[in-house]
Amino acid sequence: MARPNAEVEALLREYADLVAITGGDAFRARAYEKAARAIGGYPADISALDAEELRQIPNVGRSIADKVAEYLRTGTMAVVEERRARIPAGVRELIAIPTLGPKKALRLYEDLHISSVDQLAAAVEADALADLKGFGEKTQDNIRHGIELLRQAGARVPLPRALDTAEEIVGELSAVPGCERCAYAGSLRRMRETVGDLDVLVAAGRSAPFMEALCGLPATAEVIARGTKKTSVRTGEGLQVDLRVVPPRSWGAALQYFTGSKGHNIRTRTLAVHRGLKLSEYGVFDTGSGESVASRTEEEVYARLGLPWIPPVLREDRGEIEAALGEGLPELVTERDIRGDLHTHTDLTDGLAPLEVMVEAAAGRGYAYYAVTDHAPDLSMQRMTKEKVLAQRERLRELDGTRHGMRLLHGTELNIGPDGEVDWPREFLAGFDLCVASLHSHFDLGRAAMTRRLVRACENPCVHLIGHPTTRLIGRRPGVDADWDEVFAACARTGTALEVNAQPDRLDLCDEDILRARAQGVKFAVNSDAHCVPHLAHLRFGVGTAQRGWLTGEDVVNTWPLARLRRFLRKDGRG
DNA sequence: GCTTTGAAAAGCCTGATCACGAATGATCA
Structure with a gap:
C-alpha cells in the first residue's frame, strides 16, 4: 500500500484531534477526520496528485487539498505545526485513553498542566x-483502568506497522553488497497479532556494512547497541530493531533460533539433547565430536531432529512438536485458498467506496465470489432502510457475474441486540444470501446474559456467521465476557460459522479462541470486513491468525466452492 | 470544512450510556 496516503491520513487525523482539543466547530474536526479516512482508503498513491486532482477524492475540498499539496511539496503542513506549538504531543496522547476525550484532555492540560500519560498516572495516584x-x-x-489497558499494549506494535518497517529494512539490507540472505524472524514471522521488537537476520561474510547500513537508515532514530554480531536500534516510531549477521552456513539454524517462540525452542533443543545433539543459533552439533551436522537451511535443521519443517505460525509449543512426530501437521489454509470475502462494506453505510468500485477490486483479487454486507438499521448512525438495501440488491444482481465471472452474494451485517434478536423481520432476512450478525453495543451485560445473547443469535436460522465475535479492539478494549465454550458448542450445533475478522486491530477470533472453537467442530470464515479498497488486502492478517489457530481449508467455509458454501448457508448442517 | 442545493446557506454520523451533580455534557458504537 502506498505510504504517502498513510502519512497524510495520520497527519489529518492529528489535525482533527488538535482542532477537537482546542475547541471550536465540531464539524470542522469531523471534516478533517472524514478527509483523513478518504485519503487513507484511497486506492491510488496520492503523492503524484496536484491540488486539483486531490479535490476529486470525496470529502477533500479546496482547503484540505491545498494543505495536502503543501505537505506533499514541502514535507510539512503549516497549520499542523501551529497547533502542535500550542498543544504538546502528550496532550493528544491522553485522548488515546478510553473514556478520556478532547474536552477532558484540554481541562487536564490547562488546569493541571498535564501533558503526558505518565504525568496523568502520577496525578491520579496523588489524588490531584x-x-x-x-x-x-x-x-x-476509568482513567486508571484506561492507562493500564494502554500500557499493556503500548509496548507492542500492531502487526501491519511492524511488517511495513520490517519489509523496508529487509529491502534496504538486501541491497547491501555481500548480502547472501536477509529476512525478518521473531514474532513477526510467526504472525503474532502484536510485535514487541523486530528481529532481522542477514547471512553474509562480513557484518560491518550491514551494521553501518542499519544505523544509517532514515527510519533509525537512535542506536541502542552496536557490535559485530548484533546491533540494536530504535525507529522514530519507537520500535526496537535487532539485527544479527551470521555466516551463510549458519543461516537455517539462525533463522530457526530467532524465529522462536521460546517454548518451541526449548522443545527443539530438548529433542536435540535426547539425540546426542546440541542445537544453537549456529547449527546442530554432535555432542561427542562437536562437529556441525546441520545448519544451512531450516529444513535440514528440523530433519536432523527427526521433524518435518514446521511453519513459523505453528511454533508456539501448542502441540506442533507432538503433531509433527505423530499424526502429522495440519495442511494450513493459505491466502490463495480463499475463494471469496464474506464481510465487506460500501459507501451505502460506513464504507468509503461505491459498490461498483469494491466489486471491481474484489474481482481483481481473483475471487470466485464476494459478499456485500452493509450495516442494518439498528445501528442507527448508519441510517439504513429497507428501500436502500433493496436498491443495492437490484444493482448487485445486475453486476453479478459481469466481472471475471465473479458471483455476488447480497448480505448484511446485523446487530445482535441485548436479547439476542437481530434487525428486520425473518421474512425480510430470508431475502439475503448471507447474514453476518455482530455485537455493536451493550458490551457489559455480564457473562450469563452475554452467553444467552450469543447462543440465541446462533439459533436464529437467518444468521449464518457471527462477525468479530468478541468485539475486542487490540490495545483499546478487551473482548466481551461470555462462556465461549458454550457459544462454540452452539455454533457447532446450529451450523453457524465464526468469523476470523482480518482487520489488524481486531483479529477476532484470536488464535487461542480459534483453537478452542475448532476442537468443538466449529466452521470459520476469514473475512476482511473491508470499508475501502485497500482494506481488502488485510485478509492476509486474518489468514495468518487462522493459521495460528491451526485451520485448514476444510475448516474455512470461504475456501469452499460456491455450491458447497450455499449448502452451508442453508444451515441444514450438511455443509 | 465539505457537500448539496440552488447560488448563499443549511446540514452534516444519530442516539444511548455514563458520570457528574441536579440538568447536562462527554464519550462511544
Whole structure:
C-alpha cells in the first residue's frame, strides 16, 4: 500500500484531534477526520496528485487539498505545526485513553498542566484530580483502568506497522553488497497479532556494512547497541530493531533460533539433547565430536531432529512438536485458498467506496465470489432502510457475474441486540444470501446474559456467521465476557460459522479462541470486513491468525466452492 | 470544512450510556 496516503491520513487525523482539543466547530474536526479516512482508503498513491486532482477524492475540498499539496511539496503542513506549538504531543496522547476525550484532555492540560500519560498516572495516584470540575471518583477509576489497558499494549506494535518497517529494512539490507540472505524472524514471522521488537537476520561474510547500513537508515532514530554480531536500534516510531549477521552456513539454524517462540525452542533443543545433539543459533552439533551436522537451511535443521519443517505460525509449543512426530501437521489454509470475502462494506453505510468500485477490486483479487454486507438499521448512525438495501440488491444482481465471472452474494451485517434478536423481520432476512450478525453495543451485560445473547443469535436460522465475535479492539478494549465454550458448542450445533475478522486491530477470533472453537467442530470464515479498497488486502492478517489457530481449508467455509458454501448457508448442517 | 442545493446557506454520523451533580455534557458504537 502506498505510504504517502498513510502519512497524510495520520497527519489529518492529528489535525482533527488538535482542532477537537482546542475547541471550536465540531464539524470542522469531523471534516478533517472524514478527509483523513478518504485519503487513507484511497486506492491510488496520492503523492503524484496536484491540488486539483486531490479535490476529486470525496470529502477533500479546496482547503484540505491545498494543505495536502503543501505537505506533499514541502514535507510539512503549516497549520499542523501551529497547533502542535500550542498543544504538546502528550496532550493528544491522553485522548488515546478510553473514556478520556478532547474536552477532558484540554481541562487536564490547562488546569493541571498535564501533558503526558505518565504525568496523568502520577496525578491520579496523588489524588490531584479530585478538585477538578467534572472529575469524580468514577472518572478517576476509568482513567486508571484506561492507562493500564494502554500500557499493556503500548509496548507492542500492531502487526501491519511492524511488517511495513520490517519489509523496508529487509529491502534496504538486501541491497547491501555481500548480502547472501536477509529476512525478518521473531514474532513477526510467526504472525503474532502484536510485535514487541523486530528481529532481522542477514547471512553474509562480513557484518560491518550491514551494521553501518542499519544505523544509517532514515527510519533509525537512535542506536541502542552496536557490535559485530548484533546491533540494536530504535525507529522514530519507537520500535526496537535487532539485527544479527551470521555466516551463510549458519543461516537455517539462525533463522530457526530467532524465529522462536521460546517454548518451541526449548522443545527443539530438548529433542536435540535426547539425540546426542546440541542445537544453537549456529547449527546442530554432535555432542561427542562437536562437529556441525546441520545448519544451512531450516529444513535440514528440523530433519536432523527427526521433524518435518514446521511453519513459523505453528511454533508456539501448542502441540506442533507432538503433531509433527505423530499424526502429522495440519495442511494450513493459505491466502490463495480463499475463494471469496464474506464481510465487506460500501459507501451505502460506513464504507468509503461505491459498490461498483469494491466489486471491481474484489474481482481483481481473483475471487470466485464476494459478499456485500452493509450495516442494518439498528445501528442507527448508519441510517439504513429497507428501500436502500433493496436498491443495492437490484444493482448487485445486475453486476453479478459481469466481472471475471465473479458471483455476488447480497448480505448484511446485523446487530445482535441485548436479547439476542437481530434487525428486520425473518421474512425480510430470508431475502439475503448471507447474514453476518455482530455485537455493536451493550458490551457489559455480564457473562450469563452475554452467553444467552450469543447462543440465541446462533439459533436464529437467518444468521449464518457471527462477525468479530468478541468485539475486542487490540490495545483499546478487551473482548466481551461470555462462556465461549458454550457459544462454540452452539455454533457447532446450529451450523453457524465464526468469523476470523482480518482487520489488524481486531483479529477476532484470536488464535487461542480459534483453537478452542475448532476442537468443538466449529466452521470459520476469514473475512476482511473491508470499508475501502485497500482494506481488502488485510485478509492476509486474518489468514495468518487462522493459521495460528491451526485451520485448514476444510475448516474455512470461504475456501469452499460456491455450491458447497450455499449448502452451508442453508444451515441444514450438511455443509 | 465539505457537500448539496440552488447560488448563499443549511446540514452534516444519530442516539444511548455514563458520570457528574441536579440538568447536562462527554464519550462511544
